[in-house]
Amino acid sequence: MARRVLLIEDEPNIIEAVSFILSRAGWTVHTxxxxxxxVERVRAHPPExxxxxxxxxxxxxxxxxxxxxxxxxxxxxxxxxxxARGQARDRELALSLGATHFMxxxxxxxxxxxxxxxxxxx
Amino acid sequence: MGLERRGxxxxxxRIRARRLxxxxxxxxxxxxxxxxxxxLNLIEHDRRRIGGRLLNAIxxxxxxxxxxxxxxxxxxxxxxxxxxxxQHDAPLADAEVLAGRFPGWAGLxxxxxxxxxxxxxxxxxxxxxxxxxxxxxxxxxxxxxxxxAIRSTASILTGGEALDRDWQARFHxxxxxxxxxxxxxxxxxxxFLEAPGTSEAALTPLDRVERFLDRMGHHVAALEGxxxxxxxxxxxxxxxxxxxAAREVLRRWLMTxxxxxxxxxxxxxxxxxxxxxxxxxxxxxxxCDLPRLLRxxxxxxxxxxxxxxxxxxxxxxxxxxxxxALDGLTLSRGAAxxxxxxxxxxxxxxxxxxxxxxxMPGESGAVVLCQAVGWIETGPDWAGPARPxxxxxxxxxxxxxxxxxxxxxxxxxxxxxxxxxxACPARREPPLVPVRSDAL
Numbered sequence: 001m002a003r004r005v006l007l008i009e010d011e012p013n014i015i016e017a018v019s020f021i022l023s024r025a026g027w028t029v030h031t032x033x034x035x036x037x038x039v040e041r042v043r044a045h046p047p048e049x050x051x052x053x054x055x056x057x058x059x060x061x062x063x064x065x066x067x068x069x070x071x072x073x074x075x076x077x078x079x080x081x082x083x084a085r086g087q088a089r090d091r092e093l094a095l096s097l098g099a100t101h102f103m104x105x106x107x108x109x110x111x112x113x114x115x116x117x118x119x120x121x122x
Numbered sequence: 123m124g125l126e127r128r129g130x131x132x133x134x135x136r137i138r139a140r141r142l143x144x145x146x147x148x149x150x151x152x153x154x155x156x157x158x159x160x161x162l163n164l165i166e167h168d169r170r171r172i173g174g175r176l177l178n179a180i181x182x183x184x185x186x187x188x189x190x191x192x193x194x195x196x197x198x199x200x201x202x203x204x205x206x207x208x209q210h211d212a213p214l215a216d217a218e219v220l221a222g223r224f225p226g227w228a229g230l231x232x233x234x235x236x237x238x239x240x241x242x243x244x245x246x247x248x249x250x251x252x253x254x255x256x257x258x259x260x261x262x263x264x265x266x267x268x269x270x271a272i273r274s275t276a277s278i279l280t281g282g283e284a285l286d287r288d289w290q291a292r293f294h295x296x297x298x299x300x301x302x303x304x305x306x307x308x309x310x311x312x313x314f315l316e317a318p319g320t321s322e323a324a325l326t327p328l329d330r331v332e333r334f335l336d337r338m339g340h341h342v343a344a345l346e347g348x349x350x351x352x353x354x355x356x357x358x359x360x361x362x363x364x365x366x367a368a369r370e371v372l373r374r375w376l377m378t379x380x381x382x383x384x385x386x387x388x389x390x391x392x393x394x395x396x397x398x399x400x401x402x403x404x405x406x407x408x409x410c411d412l413p414r415l416l417r418x419x420x421x422x423x424x425x426x427x428x429x430x431x432x433x434x435x436x437x438x439x440x441x442x443x444x445x446x447a448l449d450g451l452t453l454s455r456g457a458a459x460x461x462x463x464x465x466x467x468x469x470x471x472x473x474x475x476x477x478x479x480x481x482m483p484g485e486s487g488a489v490v491l492c493q494a495v496g497w498i499e500t501g502p503d504w505a506g507p508a509r510p511x512x513x514x515x516x517x518x519x520x521x522x523x524x525x526x527x528x529x530x531x532x533x534x535x536x537x538x539x540x541x542x543x544x545a546c547p548a549r550r551e552p553p554l555v556p557v558r559s560d561a562l
Contacts, residue, residue: 011267013296017274020289055263084266105270109277 003120006047007031008038008064009082010056018051021109022116035059039067042074049120051112052099054083054090062097069098078119082107133177133191134168136222140184140191141166143223155179190222203228206235257326264307271300327368328455331444334361334372340433340446341423345380346388354380375444379421386410386418392426395419399428401493401515402475412475412495416515420446432490432516434465438509448516451488460535461548465514468496472510478532479519483542491517491529 005022009015010033019029032041036058042050050068054061061081068074080101081094094102100119103111141151152162155176164170172180173192181188203217221228275293279285285293344352352360354376358369386408394404405415420433432448440459445452453459459466464476476494494514500506535541538550 011271013271013275013300014267016292016296017271017278020278021274024283084263084270105266106273107270109274109281 003049004028004030004045004047005049005051005116005120006042006045007051008035008041008056008061009033009051009053010035011053017109018112021113025113025116027116033057035061035064038064039071042068042077043071046074046077048078049116050077050079051116052079052081054081054094062093065094065097065099080115080119132168132218132222133172134166134170135219136191137172137180137184138166139219139223140186144184146183151180151183154183199225199228199232202232202235206232258311261307261311265304265311268300268304268307272297272304275300326455327365327371328442328444330364330368331372331375332446334364334368335375335444335446339423340421342376342379342421343423345376346383348384348387350380350383371444378417382414382418382421385414388422388426391415391418391422395422395427411497413497413511413513416493416495416513419515428515428517430518433514434516435511435513436465436469437511438469440466448490448518449488451482451490451516454537458539458550459537460541461550462532462534462546463514464492464494464532465512468494468512468514469510470496472496472498477529479529480516480532480534483533483535489519489531491519493517 003026005027007015007018007022007029009018009031015031015033019031022029030045030047032038033056035056038052038056038059052061052065056064061083065079065081068077068079075098078100079098080103081099082103082105083090083094084105091102101115103115141148148162148166149159152159155162156179157176161170165172177188177191181191184191199221200218203221207217217228275296279290279293279297342357344350344357345354354373357376358364358373361369361372364372390408391404394407398404398407401412401415401419404419405412408415416433417435419427420431422428430448431446432452433446434453435443437443442453442455442459445455453463453465463480464478468474468476473496476492478492479489480492481489492514494512496510496512499509499511533543533546535543535546538546539553541549541553543549544553
């Protein structure tokens with residue numbers, strides 16, 4: 001059975017490209033564009049891995065991450081944060097809030113694939 | 123010790139230094155000016171004062187201006203050298219000797235130090251802007267997002283794996299769309315970096331509206347009178363070089379203008395101002411609220427109201443509406459403004475008129491008579507939150523000069539990051555450039 005990744009990102013062309021490469025690698029990719037309802041989506045359909053953008057409409061990725069980590073059901077869910085804000089303090093914030101991995105944009109497709117395999121265990 | 127006394131005291135040292143620079147023996151100089159070598163020695167060690175014909179003679183032999191010997195190097199130049207050394211923690215003794223012996227090089231050092239200080243302030247300002255300017259941050263984010271999409275999509279297309287034609291076409295369209303976004307956002311970003319705050323690309327809707335109003339003198343004749351020639355919407359639509367967001371800002375401003383013009387006809391306000399020249403007095407005479415009157419005074423045509431006027435409004439968040447500058451002075455919109463302007467104080471005291479003489483830093487700092495008042499906006503329904511607002515009129519100090527002595531003076535600034543008032547009790551953060559004692 002294909003493993004599920006939830007991509008929480010609001011940029012359509014990034015969604016399309018990342019979804020394509022992950023699907024081609026055998027993942028089932030679900031996408032969600034709205035920050036305000038993202039946590040609800042994760043709880044409703046728990047994935048193996050979340051790829052979470054930092055800047056989302058309605059709610060920031062950092063807030064979403066913090067709430068996921070406060071919930072016992074999602075505390076250990078692998079979360080890879082993507083952000084265009086690559087400053088050290090954003091990396092530190094993401095990791096302090098419990099991000100499993102932090103990746104800055106622009107990223108390489110190969111790196112995304114490698115990290116997803118590592119974080120989701122294969 | 124004052125520079126002048128120090129200058130005189132070191133006259134002998136300057137003679138000696140110059141003599142040695144010229145390779146002239148003490149006995150030779152003494153002979154040429156007609157004194158003994160021992161006497162010259164006393165002079166060079168500042169044990170004898172020198173003046174008159176002897177000073178002139180020595181100056182002639184040494185090819186110096188007598189004033190250079192007597193008074194020493196330009197005091198201002200020495201001061202700049204000492205300041206430059208202090209800024210870079212460089213112990214510098216004998217700045218005066220350096221300036222006296224090598225005035226050209228000393229001037230170059232002082233000029234370069236001033237240039238460095240200016241450039242450092244510009245870099246710090248740009249860095250601060252990069253970190254805090256929301257428009258710049260948004261442009262940067264757009265650039266990175268577009269680049270990300272292009273990179274990822276292009277990588278798929280060139281990855282070597284077979285793609286069906288539908289996917290190829292789709293990805294090509296995506297790259298095209300993102301390249302257009304990248305081009306536009308790059309252009310905007312370049313505009314910010316080329317001329318911060320002045321590039322057209324960097325202008326917010328409020329900036330654009332302010333430019334339009336400045337060109338109009340903040341007076342809209344077409345909206346005056348009982349039967350105005352145009353409606354606020356028509357004026358807004360006819361305004362050139364405004365994008366839709368700016369046009370909407372302008373439309374709202376014009377709606378308020380029209381309401382103020384109807385409530386306070388031009389001739390009535392002009393007549394009342396001629397008789398009272400004080401906003402409180404005029405408001406009482408006309409039976410109107412002070413916020414409306416302050417707005418109206420800021421939009422009168424030349425000759426009808428105060429000769430020169432500045433104006434600002436803000437909401438409870440401190441956000442400024444379209445501003446009118448007074449002699450180039452206005453509150454900063456981009457950076458955090460000084461909280462000591464009475465405009466912000468008025469927010470917390472709705473209904474209470476405030477009047478202060480606001481003094482900017484520096485010996486030539488402007489002093490303006492500020493009159494401010496706050497009020498609470500409510501509506502449109504019972505459940506909505508109260509919305510504190512404030513308005514401030516700025517006049518040149520000579521207006522109402524007979525009362526200026528009774529108006530308290532308050533030191534304000536351009537915002538903490540740029541303000542040299544180190545000891546200000548309202549300071550929130552250190553200044554970009556370390557405070558110099560002569561900056562106040």
